[in-house]
Amino acid sequence: xxxxxxxxxxxxxxxxxxxxxxxxxxxxxxxxxxxxxxxxxxxxxxxxxxxxxxxxxxxxxxxxxxxxxxxxxxxxxxxxxxxxxxxxxxxxxxxxxx
Amino acid sequence: xxxxxxxxxxxxxxxxxxxxxxxxxxxxxxxxxxxxxxxxxxxxxxxxxxxxxxxxxxxxxxxxxxxxxxxxxxxxxxxxxxxxxxxxxxxxxxxxxxxxxxxxxxxxxxxxxxxxxxxxxxxxxxxxxxxxxxxxxxxxxxxxxxxxxxxxxxxxxxxxxxxxxxxxxxxxxxxxxxxxxxxxxxxxxxxxxxxxxxxxxxxxxxxxxxxxxxxxxxxxxxxxxxxxxxxxxxxxxxxxxxxxxxxxxxxxxxxxxxxxxxxxxxxxxxxxxxxxxxxxxxxxxxxxxxxxxxxxxxxxxxxxxxxxxxxxxxxxxxxxxxxxxxxxxxxxxxxxxxxxxxxxxxxxxxxxxxxxxxxxxxxxxxxxxxxxxxxxxxxxxxxxxxxxxxxxxxxxxxxxxxxxxxxxxxxxxxx
Numbered sequence: 056x057x058x059x060x061x062x063x064x065x066x067x068x069x070x071x072x073x074x075x076x077x078x079x080x081x082x083x084x085x086x087x088x089x090x091x092x093x094x095x096x097x098x099x100x101x102x103x104x105x106x107x108x109x110x111x112x113x114x115x116x117x118x119x120x121x122x123x124x125x126x127x128x129x130x131x132x133x134x135x136x137x138x139x140x141x142x143x144x145x146x147x148x149x150x151x152x153x
Numbered sequence: 154x155x156x157x158x159x160x161x162x163x164x165x166x167x168x169x170x171x172x173x174x175x176x177x178x179x180x181x182x183x184x185x186x187x188x189x190x191x192x193x194x195x196x197x198x199x200x201x202x203x204x205x206x207x208x209x210x211x212x213x214x215x216x217x218x219x220x221x222x223x224x225x226x227x228x229x230x231x232x233x234x235x236x237x238x239x240x241x242x243x244x245x246x247x248x249x250x251x252x253x254x255x256x257x258x259x260x261x262x263x264x265x266x267x268x269x270x271x272x273x274x275x276x277x278x279x280x281x282x283x284x285x286x287x288x289x290x291x292x293x294x295x296x297x298x299x300x301x302x303x304x305x306x307x308x309x310x311x312x313x314x315x316x317x318x319x320x321x322x323x324x325x326x327x328x329x330x331x332x333x334x335x336x337x338x339x340x341x342x343x344x345x346x347x348x349x350x351x352x353x354x355x356x357x358x359x360x361x362x363x364x365x366x367x368x369x370x371x372x373x374x375x376x377x378x379x380x381x382x383x384x385x386x387x388x389x390x391x392x393x394x395x396x397x398x399x400x401x402x403x404x405x406x407x408x409x410x411x412x413x414x415x416x417x418x419x420x421x422x423x424x425x426x427x428x429x430x431x432x433x434x435x436x437x438x439x440x441x442x443x444x445x446x447x448x449x450x451x452x453x454x455x456x457x458x459x460x461x462x463x464x465x466x467x468x469x470x471x472x473x474x475x476x477x478x479x480x481x482x483x484x485x486x487x488x489x490x491x492x493x494x495x496x497x498x499x500x501x502x503x504x505x506x507x508x509x510x511x512x513x514x515x516x517x518x519x520x521x522x523x524x525x526x527x528x529x530x531x532x533x534x535x536x537x538x539x540x541x542x543x544x545x546x547x548x549x550x551x552x553x554x555x556x557x558x559x560x561x562x563x564x565x566x567x568x
Contacts, residue, residue: 056461056462074451089554089555093553094553099404127456
């Protein structure tokens with residue numbers, strides 16, 4: 056079976072991992088247009104090459120980032136999400152509805 | 154050699170068909186009214202209906218490999234219309250109706266065989282979803298009903314009704330469910346189209362799209378440039394990559410879909426049987442082979458490689474349904490690249506580029522839609538961009554306005 060290097064747990068079988076979509080840049084939900092948000096939700100980079108992707112190691116519930124070639128299926132590098140994300144995004148809804 | 158046979162062989166009337174079914178390739182012309190990219194079922198069907206019903210014959214189909222060699226040859230040839238949404242059911246029912254007439258339409262046997270399709274429910278939630286699908290189907294003219302265990306046992310006596318911890322509770326019986334020879338569908342359309350003047354160019358790959366402002370004016374191929382008035386793209390798994398060349402994006406993700414067939418055995422299974430909980434569907438072809446298919450691969454990949462894990466899980470589930478199949482041997486296995494949309498409905502109609510029409514997002518449900526896709530895309534092209542009512546819900550803009558057509562209840566594993 057194909058194996059993947061988990062930054063937390065080491066080399067594990069690919070069946071322990073769950074794919075979570077490409078790493079994309081989130082627009083500011085408070086200021087972006089509906090169309091920009093729709094683009095963020097539905098569109099991914101459609102090219103052949105090395106992609107940055109979210110992966111979950113399901114048994115340990117650990118999300119990380121993998122750089123993988125989407126045609127050869129070669130996993131180039133895996134690393135903790137803290138390499139790309141340093142601040143927390145607050146999603147609390149504004150209290151306008153009453 | 155008997156004299157009568159020799160005389161027959163030397164007769165002027167023999168062979169009867171002097172014209173080949175599909176004429177040999179010619180040089181590319183410098184201009185066509187319509188260029189269709191992709192020589193699969195959808196592309197040749199569009200050309201066929203354009204030529205036969207709209208009188209548009211100055212058409213070139215450009216295929217990078219060979220006729221019907223992509224997903225047209227890789228699907229598991231299931232034809233059905235028991236979907237979940239009114240938009241989907243209306244669309245696929247119209248397709249089933251065209252399939253029923255297709256051999257007559259072509260005067261060519263596509264081996265259409267309406268055996269019915271049975272989907273199994275293993276949970277109460279699935280039974281509720283089936284009830285809804287049966288009602289939506291009946292409302293739009295399909296023949297679908299909910300049946301109990303006893304009726305299932307009578308329909309498919311060889312089926313194990315109590316697989317592992319998932320006893321079968323009920324079934325969705327779709328009488329319109331059918332299968333056909335998928336290659337013959339592509340050949341029938343290609344023959345009909347080329348006989349009416351359409352040119353089919355195989356081994357002709359489109360490398361770029363030419364535009365003037367926001368209007369398409371031609372394509373660049375490995376055999377030279379072609380000018381044209383309009384372009385239809387119908388390239389399944391590579392839809393998003395081609396759309397990028399035309400200058401726009403499609404909300405698609407490419408997943409491999411794997412399937413396999415066993416060695417041929419005596420006929421024992423008439424209906425097509427599928428189980429969404431077991432992620433597996435099984436049918437016996439008219440040659441006697443058992444076709445086994447299931448869900449897509451767990452992560453995206455632009456490659457039609459096969460993996461042992463998926464074969465393992467598919468076979469395990471097929472054997473749960475039909476335990477005696479464990480004695481059988483696999484004959485072939487393969488994969489295709491499917492262009493999946495997030496709402497499991499296609500993307501059809503206009504694109505952001507003028508005169509450039511799209512037929513994409515066919516994921517794992519493209520073969521059954523072949524006739525109606527050709528029919529509606531031909532109407533769209535011939536009318537110069539007036540979108541037929543049947544495909545309006547599948548417009549690309551729906552992804553900008555959060556108006557998806559959610560076919561989630563009837564997808565990948567359940568066909």
